[in-house]
Amino acid sequence: NDINTAKYINYYFNLPMFIQYAVENSSGINLPRVSEKTISKYKISLPTIEEQQEIVNILDKLLAKYNKIKNLEQQLEKIELLKKAILAKAFRGELGTNNPDEESAENLLKEILAEK
Known part of the structure; x- marks a missing residue:
């Protein structure tokens, strides 16, 4: 092949x-x-065609796993940035949790996470 x-x-x-x-x-x-x-x-x-096929299959699977791990690492970095941004807003009083007419920060966070 x-x-x-x-x-x-x-x-x-x-x-x-x-x-x-x-x-x-x-x-x-x-x-x-x-x-x-x-x-x-x-x-x-x-090596023989069969050995080449096996090597390629193994390396393709490993590469796919590596790419999934890199993707997960990027998602974790985004989550960490989101956490930091939320904490920064909380410390500045910008989450709007003090106004009873506004949606709670907990619900807002749930909506944001549900969108991802």
Whole structure:
């Protein structure tokens, strides 16, 4: 399967050992360039198609989990910022909890969290 071989090679080119080799053998100052000749000299271990498929499947799953974790971390950061903003407003008396005609801060917070 050519697609899996291409994905396998793409993952391989992102290995720290290959990146180090590429940087050490690159030209260019601001944007390192690796020539085709340099890449062609590098020995890539190419397992069987079945092993490539398994490796790609494992790495795809790990990458998906990593992306989910990054997304959750970003959401946690947003929640922390929201908490800080609410606390800051509370200390400044801007939540409107002192006026009985206004909606309670608790209900307002529930509405905000329900929208997310």
